[in-house]
Amino acid sequence: MEKPEMEQIMKKAEVLIEALPYIQKFNRKIIVVKYGGSAMSNEELQKNVIKDVTLLKLVGFKPIIVHGGGKAISKWVAKAGKEPVFVNGLRVTDAETMEIAEMVLGRVNKNLVAMVQELGVPAAGISGKDGGLLQVEKKYSDGKDIGFVGDVTKVNPKILYDLIDRDYLPIVAPVGMDENCETYNINADDAACAIARAVGADKLVFLTDVEGLYKDFSDKSSFISRITASDAEALVSSGEIGGGMLPKLNNCTAAVKGGVNRVHILDGRIPHCLLLEIFTDHGIGTAIVGDDE
Numbered sequence: 001m002e003k004p005e006m007e008q009i010m011k012k013a014e015v016l017i018e019a020l021p022y023i024q025k026f027n028r029k030i031i032v033v034k035y036g037g038s039a040m041s042n043e044e045l046q047k048n049v050i051k052d053v054t055l056l057k058l059v060g061f062k063p064i065i066v067h068g069g070g071k072a073i074s075k076w077v078a079k080a081g082k083e084p085v086f087v088n089g090l091r092v093t094d095a096e097t098m099e100i101a102e103m104v105l106g107r108v109n110k111n112l113v114a115m116v117q118e119l120g121v122p123a124a125g126i127s128g129k130d131g132g133l134l135q136v137e138k139k140y141s142d143g144k145d146i147g148f149v150g151d152v153t154k155v156n157p158k159i160l161y162d163l164i165d166r167d168y169l170p171i172v173a174p175v176g177m178d179e180n181c182e183t184y185n186i187n188a189d190d191a192a193c194a195i196a197r198a199v200g201a202d203k204l205v206f207l208t209d210v211e212g213l214y215k216d217f218s219d220k221s222s223f224i225s226r227i228t229a230s231d232a233e234a235l236v237s238s239g240e241i242g243g244g245m246l247p248k249l250n251n252c253t254a255a256v257k258g259g260v261n262r263v264h265i266l267d268g269r270i271p272h273c274l275l276l277e278i279f280t281d282h283g284i285g286t287a288i289v290g291d292d293e
C-alpha cells in the first residue's frame, strides 16, 4: 500500500477511535433533532442530515426528528394567492392557511421518512395529533389573535416510546390538537423543546442557518461556543438577541431548565455538523448547558 493511502486509512481509524467514548457515553440516550429553516432547503444537505441521524440510530442512540417546513408552507400559501404573515416569528394561521400547513408538513414528513427508509432504517412519520402527542391551547402574540397557532400544554410521549421500542425512528410534524380536537399549527422549535422535555432527552439539537449564537449578531467575533441557561436568559433580557434566534434561545433555556442535559445550536449548512458535534472532541456551534456544569 502506498504511503498516502496508508495515512488516509490511519486518519479514518483515528476519527473512529475519537468517536468511541462518545458512542459509549450516549448509547441508548434520546437525542431530539429539530430540523427546519434554511437547513432544509437544499436536497444535498437534507440527505446529509438524514444520513447523520440514521447513523446516530445505528450506533445505539435513540434519535427523534422534529421538523419544520416554514419556507415550503409560505410557498404554497403564496400559490393559493395569500400573503404569508408572521407576528413575532409565528405564522398568522387562518383556517385556509392551517389546511395548507397541515398538507405541506405532511408531505415534508413523508419525504423525510422516505429518505431514512432508503438508508435501510425503519422510520415512522407522525404529527403531534397522533396518539395525542402534542396537546395545545390557542396561543396569542402580545394579546393579538394570530389564528390557529398552538401553545403546547401537554405532551403524551407514549407513541414515541412505542415507536422507539419497536425500532422505528420517529419523525414528528409540528401540528397538534386542542381538547376539542381542533387542529393547530405549532412553531417547530416549540414542538421540539416540548418533546425533548417530556421524554427527558439527553440532548436537543437545533439545526439552523447560522454558525450558532452571537452576543452581537453584527460582530462575528462575538460568537458564543458555550453558555449557561441563566446567562442565556440574561442575554435575552438584555435585548441584544433578535430575529428567529430570540424564540429559539428561549426554547433552549426552557429545555435545559426542564431537564434536558445539553442543547446545541448548529449550522445545518455545514455538511455532517451533527456528527462533528457529537463525535469529535472539538464541538461546533453553541452549547447551552446547565448552570452547575
Ligand SMILES: Nc1ncnc2c1ncn2[C@@H]1O[C@H](COP(=O)(O)OP(=O)(O)O)[C@@H](O)[C@H]1O
Binding pocket: 036, 037, 038, 039, 189, 207, 208, 209, 210, 212, 213, 214, 215, 216, 217, 240, 241, 242, 243, 244, 245, 246, 248
Ligand atoms: N444574536 C444572534 N445570533 C445568531 N442568530 C441571530 C442573532 N440575532 C438574530 N439572529 C437570526 O436568527 C436566525 C435563526 O433563527 P430562525 O430564522 O428562526 O431559524 P430557523 O428557521 O432555522 O428555525 C439567524 O438566521 C439570524 O438571522
Ligand SMILES: CC(=O)N[C@@H](CCC(=O)OP(=O)(O)O)C(=O)O
Binding pocket: 035, 036, 037, 038, 067, 068, 069, 070, 071, 073, 089, 090, 091, 101, 149, 150, 174, 185, 186, 187, 188, 189
Ligand atoms: C406557528 C408557526 O409559525 N408554525 C410554523 C411551523 C413550521 C416551522 O416552524 O418551520 P421552520 O422550523 O422551518 O421555521 C410555520 O407555519 O411556519
